[in-house]
Amino acid sequence: MEKLTIALLGGGVVGSEVARALLTQSDTLAARVGARLELSGVLVRDASRPRDGIPQELLGTDPEAVVAGADIVVELMGGIEPARTRILTALSSGASVVTANKALLAQHFPELITAADDAGVRIEYEAAVAGAIPIVRPLSVSLAGDRIQRVMGIVNGTTNYILDQMSKEGWDFDTALATAQELGFAEADPTADIEGHDAAAKAAIIASLAFQVPVSLDDVHVEGITGVSADMIRTAADQGFTIKLLAICERVTGPDGGESVSARVYPALVQDDHPLASVSGAFNAVFVEADSAGSLMFYGQGAGGAPTSSAVLGDIVSVARRKVLGGRGQMPQQVRESGSILPIARVTTRYQLTLEVFDRPGVLLRVAEVVATEGVSIELVQQTRLEDAAADGTPRAKLVIATHSALESSLAATVDSLAALEVVESVKSVLRIEGA
Template identity: 75%
Template sequence: MEKLTVALLGGGVVGSEVARTLLADAETLAERVGTRLELTAVAVRDASRERPGIPAELLTDDPETAIRGADIVIELMGGIEPARSLILAALEGGSSVVTANKALLAQSFPELLEAADASGVRLEFEAAVAGAIPIVRPLQASLAGDRVTRVMGIVNGTTNYILDQMAREGWGFAHALRTAQELGYAEADPTADVAGLDAAAKAAIIASLAFQVPVSMDDVHVEGITGVSADMIATAEAQGFTIKLLAICERLEGENPGVSARVYPALVSREHPLAAVSGAFNAVFVEAESAGSLMFYGQGAGGAPTSSAVLGDLVSVARRKVLGGRGQAPAQIRGTGRVLPIADVDTRYQITLEVSDRPGVLLAVAEALAAEGVSVELASQTQFENPQADEPRAKLVIATHTARESALAATVENLAALDAVASVRSVLRIEGS
């Protein structure tokens, strides 16, 4: 095979990095693949704008023509359309596709896999989940003979940086976010990160791979970090926890079997490996029946880490083409298991209340929990200064035993209705302990 042609869709930070590497490291890549990789086109919105390191003759604003006849198409445009239509056209035309488009995969994963399968080509997407961290291949291949029971991870570097700085420096959310934007960790519009949407898209992909059940973005329960306060961080630390935005994918057994995918800020014991993940780093913790616990850690975002994962997929796809085969079969996301709502999940709560500091309060609180079948594991009470209150106040922190989410949510409502409870200051789930 004299060469393989590569068309690139997208010339942003990651796309430009991939293009420059393809051109600058052509000889090294050829040695790894077994033939030359020829970049034939880079499709961008504005082909007249100069892009350092990329020859002007490669730039085009016609993506349909760019992908026609290419052996491999790399999609780094992002968004749903026209990325979806272009990827389907490439797959149906016999091109293998490498993508980092988590939003599209979270919405159309089974459809894209079926299109690749029908054409006998590959769809690779390692960069869509955790940047340079290899998690897709382990779930698809290394653990294919095992039974994954749970995947829990920090899959968004922006939110991890914000929460880490709030804990380390005592910053408020707004200041931590502003600093993240100044450092380039957060976009000008940080909604996808801080609202948990980016992590939810990744959770949908991870759950689909881990459990072979189609999980879409709409199936993922999502809560962001905008409500996390400095007081919540301090309370967590006093109880031996740190707060992390977690993506949790779980296989549930028992009377109501199914799978769960959810994203929310949670308390993680300082003894758990995920508690030590700082800054903008990511980590994914996998639990499997035979392999036990595995942890994958590293850079989860940015041009260089993401381009590393894209190029790894490219080399894998190209090498298989040179060898005359498709390599491992595409992931089969055709299971029939149910995706359960969060109300059917078992978890633990830490509930922080502002209460009247007078006799009988603890009894009323205990009765409110018992009414929903929720039991207390730990409780601590400290005096609380509230100049607006007309009576002494206390801060009561309650950690529950494991219970059904629906019962825990009802308990919080019952507590909020008590005369002795001035406010429910925070509710956080406890994970990884």
């Protein structure tokens, strides 16, 4: 039987899982591929430190020595450099590449795809988006004959766990984050997750695949969940909504009437009867809307060593099969060199605003006048008397306002104008409504 050698760059949690699987499941993988898959080396920072289940002689610190002669290079280092250079070098040498590096793909997607195609080899990256959930192949292969209109999903397990615990247990943000760190769902430095950067990188990849337009991380509007409070969670529940950090990629009509692409990440309100509202814990889910296929949802474990290694191994089998069968070329869909990315200000959406106001005669009229001045239409208003009065004894009330769809720029101007009203004590929260 033919033999294919595999060089593994990175011996962390995922890398170790992949290495052990290659060593212990060799017969099963050979039957699926039609060739023996031989792990030839694992690039690590410290080769003297033992890795459970990985022979010491496979560990190395010299990237050139580890990669030399490999048929398949698996990059699990993370970061932009030196990962980018090592991938490009591997591709130019004729090796196919498997990577889970979402940050690199979000910044250099067209370059990497072109390099693979020029070399007649493959680069696979299913593990870069939503862990074990198969979403890259459905977007690029299964739905290649369809026209995808929108992809909306929960693509970060850490933030979903935090928001889910705040909703179910009534915890504040800090308590939910600390628990996520204790359980290993969140890193010691959770910035990339809670500020939305991890989800934004995945949104850039999803948008590039779904719409064949190069979308980089800089094109994605990003807001995190650090401003989500327990009171916002309760108010959302009272209105029949759940708050989720969503990555949203969609085709939109631009101001000139032409088609553009929008990619954005922010905490949003999802109606309780929407499939994404029921996604709990650290799970991920991606909701796809296409012209012919209709609505599809992909659900499963979005992070962790085992789920991510599952996706990596699937990619390894895919590129290995391609080598055995003599196939070449990269993507059924090619990403165009340019495309129109619509800025967030030109996106049409709906808002839910929560205001604390001084409960005086004419308050609702003043609020309605300001909203109408900015060209925004109110769909629903709910007023609740607050128990505690203002310092001067004036009664206070909470107003929850849902708007009809309007330009993001108009809605943002509405919020600024409302905050300046003398009858408004504070704007407690501003959330977009999605999936309704």
